[in-house]
Amino acid sequence: MVRKLKSPFSTENPKEELQYISAGVDTAAEEKGLDNLINLLKRTPAFSDCQVKLDFGYFANVLDIGNNTGLAISTDGVGTKIIVAQMMNRYDTIGIDCIAMNVNDILCVGAKPVSMVDYIAVQSPDPHLLEEIGKGLYEGARIAHISIPGGEIAQIKEMLKGEKEGFGFDLVGTAVGLVPLDRIIIGADIKDGDILLGLRSNGIHSNGFTLARKVFFEKGKYKIDKYIEALGTTLGEELLKPTHIYVPEIVEMIKSGLNIKSLIHITSDGFLNLSRAKADCGYVIENLPEPQPIFRLIQEVGEISDEEMFRVFNMGIGFCIVVSKSEVEKVFDISKKFNVECHRMGYSTSDREKKVIIESKKLIGKDNKFFKF
Numbered sequence: 001m002v003r004k005l006k007s008p009f010s011t012e013n014p015k016e017e018l019q020y021i022s023a024g025v026d027t028a029a030e031e032k033g034l035d036n037l038i039n040l041l042k043r044t045p046a047f048s049d050c051q052v053k054l055d056f057g058y059f060a061n062v063l064d065i066g067n068n069t070g071l072a073i074s075t076d077g078v079g080t081k082i083i084v085a086q087m088m089n090r091y092d093t094i095g096i097d098c099i100a101m102n103v104n105d106i107l108c109v110g111a112k113p114v115s116m117v118d119y120i121a122v123q124s125p126d127p128h129l130l131e132e133i134g135k136g137l138y139e140g141a142r143i144a145h146i147s148i149p150g151g152e153i154a155q156i157k158e159m160l161k162g163e164k165e166g167f168g169f170d171l172v173g174t175a176v177g178l179v180p181l182d183r184i185i186i187g188a189d190i191k192d193g194d195i196l197l198g199l200r201s202n203g204i205h206s207n208g209f210t211l212a213r214k215v216f217f218e219k220g221k222y223k224i225d226k227y228i229e230a231l232g233t234t235l236g237e238e239l240l241k242p243t244h245i246y247v248p249e250i251v252e253m254i255k256s257g258l259n260i261k262s263l264i265h266i267t268s269d270g271f272l273n274l275s276r277a278k279a280d281c282g283y284v285i286e287n288l289p290e291p292q293p294i295f296r297l298i299q300e301v302g303e304i305s306d307e308e309m310f311r312v313f314n315m316g317i318g319f320c321i322v323v324s325k326s327e328v329e330k331v332f333d334i335s336k337k338f339n340v341e342c343h344r345m346g347y348s349t350s351d352r353e354k355k356v357i358i359e360s361k362k363l364i365g366k367d368n369k370f371f372k373f
Contacts, residue, residue, distance in 0.1 A: 053184065058276055059108035059265055060177075062184055070179045072111035076101040077172040080209040081239070086163035087224045088236045091129055094171060095136025096143070097206045100243035102175035103144045104265045104319065107250045110185035111177030113144055118151040123160045123168040125153065133171065136242070144247040146175070187262035187277025187322065194261055194322050194348040196274075196283055197331050200341035201318030203294050205243040207268040208312040212239065215302035222301075230293045238294050246319045249338040253321070258330055262322035266314040272365050274320060275354035282351030285358045289343045291316035306361045307370040322348060 038056055045052040050071075051064040060074035078097045085094045095118075103113040118137060122129070130153075141148050162168025204212060216222040216235060224236040231238045246265075253260060262277045274283050295316065299309050309315065321331055328344065335342035349355075356365035363370045 053181065054109070054186065058186060059105040060111065062109055062111070062179060062181075064181060068181045070109075070111070070181045070184060072106050072109050072113075072177040072179055073174070074102055074105040075172065075174040076105060077170065078206050080213065081206050082169065082171065083163055083213065084209065084224070084236065084239045086167055088240060089164065089167075090236075090240065091132035092135040093139075093240055093242045095133050095138070096140040096242035096245070097136070098171050098173045099137065099140025099144055099146070099175075100245045101206050101267070102173045103146065103177075103245060103247050104243075104267075106175050106177040107246060107319075108185070108263045108265055109177075109179055110183055110254060110260070110263065111179035112251050112254070113146050113175055113177040113247055115147045115149060116141070116173045116175040118148060119154070119170075119172045119174075120151070121154045121156050121160060121170040123155075123157045123162060124166045125155060126166065129167055129169065133169075140242075140245060143245045145251075146247075185260055185263055187264075187279050187281070190261045190277055190279040190281045190322055190348050191324075192281075192348065192350045194324055195328050195344060196285065196346045196348065197321045197323065197328065198266075198289070198317035198343045198345045199246060199249070199319040199321070199335060200244075200289070200343070201266070201292075201314045201316055202244045203238060203241045203292050204298075204313055205267070205318055207314065209239075211302070211304075211312055212298055215298050215304070220301040228297065230297060244318050244340075246340075249335055249340050250319070250321075252334050252338070253331060256330065256334065258323065258327050260321060260323055260327075262320075264320040264322075266318050266320060268312065269368065270310045270312065270314055271317075271320075271356050271358065272311065272368060272370070274356050275365075277322070277354075280350065280352045280354065282349045282353065282355040283346055283357065284349060285346040285356065286360075287343065287345050288358060288360050289316055289341075289345075306363060307372065310358065310361070310363060310365070310370050311368075317343070317345070320345070 053062040060072045062070040062072050065071045078094055085091050102116055106113045160168035222235055226235050264273050266273055332342050353366050362373055364373045
């Protein structure tokens with residue numbers, strides 16, 4: 001029998017609320033721990049003949065390779081969504097996630113993704129497992145219009161474990177793209193009153209799975225194959241929905257000559273990713289489309305606050321675009337052409353603190369956290 005959902009974003013019994021840190025992911029400690037590492041890495045551009053065009057902290061960086069051409073580069077993995085794939089014993093979509101997490105970041109500097117290499121670490125080189133992962137990588141490459149000209153596989157049984165013995169693995173990619181150096185997009189030209197548009201996500205994509213798994217499989221005691229009426233599918237099928245690849249629609253927008261102010265991949269940290277723009281700007285989100293039912297279910301079962309939900313998950317919007325008012329209809333037209341839902345969510349404000357305000361939830365985001373106001 002399916003549990004009846006409470007009203008969306010219920011925050012009853014806050015003392016029992018699950019958080020990302022209690023699920024095992026301490027983002028604050030991660031940021032603190034990265035400081036010394038990044039301070040060392042920031043010295044490495046001196047070793048290369050290719051000038052590094054951007055600072056650390058954006059979705060991708062850009063190297064000057066000459067002739068006004070920039071090589072955008074970014075790397076990412078799939079995270080603990082891999083554990084759900086193992087629980088389902090299904091591996092043919094996880095490669096799509098790997099492609100998506102990389103190429104969607106490449107888009108954020110205005111670059112067209114062109115290629116990616118993968119790294120697969122395995123407990124055992126099971127032929128079926130590798131073939132199924134390959135199917136996802138192939139499909140992701142097809143959607144993103146990129147090549148995968150090489151990669152690496154490592155057998156590290158001593159370092160890996162999985163839900164199914166012998167099937168533990170990790171999957172990571174590094175993608176590159178091309179962008180004219182005089183057309184790099186990092187949100188430097190955002191002005192008061194520019195419009196924030198959001199493209200729909202497929203669900204929770206590839207972020208927040210440590211918390212989601214804690215909610216469903218530890219606290220909620222759900223089975224992976226449980227059919228949930230509110231989702232219209234089993235829990236496992238919902239969680240394995242591949243991350244949407246935004247390359248076709250965003251590349252079309254760039255090629256069309258739209259004056260795009262900023263491109264933002266909404267991943268971990270949710271709408272706080274908006275503050276990565278270079279300009280001293282904040283945002284007011286006054287129209288938030290109803291998130292998919294999976295988010296309401298996570299919040300109800302885990303008794304998670306709005307603040308935590310919006311910090312960890314994309315909440316139904318996977319990619320954002322900032323344009324001037326005169327460009328809004330063009331973005332809607334291109335989105336419609338590619339059958340992607342586009343929503344006019346709000347507007348930018350002049351703000352050195354780079355606050356993100358979500359009016360309907362009375363949330364204000366700054367300093368990598370959301371607070372009630």
